[in-house]
Amino acid sequence: MPAPSPVDLILPGAADVRAAAAGWLSGLAGERRLSPNTVEAYRRDLRQFLAHLARTGTNPDIPALIRLKPRDLRGFMAARRQEGVCGRSLTRALAALRSFARYLDREGHGTVAALSAIRSPKIERGLPRPLPIAAAVAMTSSDIRAGEDRPPWVLARDAAVLALLYGAGLRISEALGLRRRDAPVEGIDVVTVLGKGAKTRSVPVIVPVQAAVAEYLRVCPYGLAPEGPLFVGARGGTLSPRIVQLAVASLRGALGLPESATPHALRHSFATHLLARQGDLRAIQELLGHASLATTQLYTKVDAARLLSAFAAAHPRARAS
Structure with a gap:
């Protein structure tokens, strides 16, 4: 049998x-x-x-x-x-x-x-929970974890991955799916990623993110094959998303951030902070790779919620009530 x-x-x-x-x-x-x-x-x-x-x-x-x-x-x-x-x-x-x-x-x-x-049940979509700008920037630096018993190249690697999540709005799977030949270093200001549904999109990469990736490559002890993964684990194999999640957990403790401060929260922060600086909603949709504009529009509600919160905290009549 x-x-x-x-x-x-x-x-x-x-x-x-x-x-x-x-x-x-x-x-x-x-x-x-x-x-x-x-x-x-x-x-x-x-x-x-x-x-x-x-x-x-x-x-x-x-x-x-x-x-x-x-x-x-x-x-x-x-x-x-x-x-x-x-x-x-x-x-x-x-x-x-x-x-x-x-x-x-x-x-x-x-x-x-x-x-x-049978109808699908209604889903109450929770608002994304972005990080404050200072916290998001701090999470993309290896300095915060300098006291950890970790090789410097590992800290540089984690910082480079998180820089791509916040600085380019990538999903963690998209960042870890990059090949060495695609590394966005000096002179390469666009990276092509494979997103959901096997759809590709091109995303601009700003200079600080390029610098973070270049620093990781400078100190990485492994010879990375052009067609191999850009980000590798401690033994040179493909880096697991779980390792990045653990790095973020360590940063949460160091920075006093809530449990909602996850790798994906950096992507939320990318969109919310762009929108707060008058970023075009359609352009942000393309950068994030959202199939529907309605998904991107959630970030407008985040901004409105912050305005209402600030109003409630500062307006004399709001405080009087």
């Missing part, structure tokens, strides 16, 4: 569902080029749904999925709500189930009609 695949070991349900799920997940990673994190989240959502069906007495095979009623899906959503799952996660779970249902339909198994009767 052949050894079971990883999907067989993880997903509940009948063999036909597990086989279909294997093909679906493979397509997400290969043809649609979704990130490994997204594929894993979709796999987890499908597993939770199949487990819910099994608990409620439905044998989760493909014919049972085709026969699902809207109440079956609403029951799953309600059960997840009771477990404390937020609206954003429930929306993603529905997206995963719809994606799997489309795969079943394309493969000739039939249509899961019940999904068309």
Whole structure:
């Protein structure tokens, strides 16, 4: 008997569902080029749904999925709500189930009609939480961590990565995805990054960021291959995002910053600080690689919230009330 695949070991349900799920997940990673994190989240959502069906007495095979009623899906959503799952996660779970249902339909198994009767839950979008300018600038300097028992080149590396997040508005995955040949050093004021959905965009790189990257390259003890990663770990391999997150945690302690001061908060700070200096919203959208202007417009609300806060703190009538 052949050894079971990883999907067989993880997903509940009948063999036909597990086989279909294997093909679906493979397509997400290969043809649609979704990130490994997204594929894993979709796999987890499908597993939770199949487990819910099994608990409620439905044998989760493909014919049972085709026969699902809207109440079956609403029951799953309600059960997840009771477990404390937020609206954003429930929306993603529905997206995963719809994606799997489309795969079943394309493969000739039939249509899961019940999904068309289910609306995605409303999501209350929280405002981005940018850092003050002084704190954001301090996080991009290696001087703050000079007392740590870390090699100087590691501190320079972390500073260069964080400088790209704040100075160019990159996502952490975009910064760590840069190749050595793409290093934005002196004379190279634009870098091309691979963003979400495998979309590329060109981002200008200011002189202080170029200097931070150049300093890292100057002290890095490894010979970096042109096609290899720009940022490497302690042993010369690809740098993990977790290492950058730990560096930011150390900086939070040194600077007395809240838990919301994450690597991604530096990207938020980039957009908010540009907007506060009359940056054009469309240009900021392009710099960030947002597919929708509505996502970028969240930063206008951050600025408005700060104005209201300042008004409430300073206006005589506001203080009197």
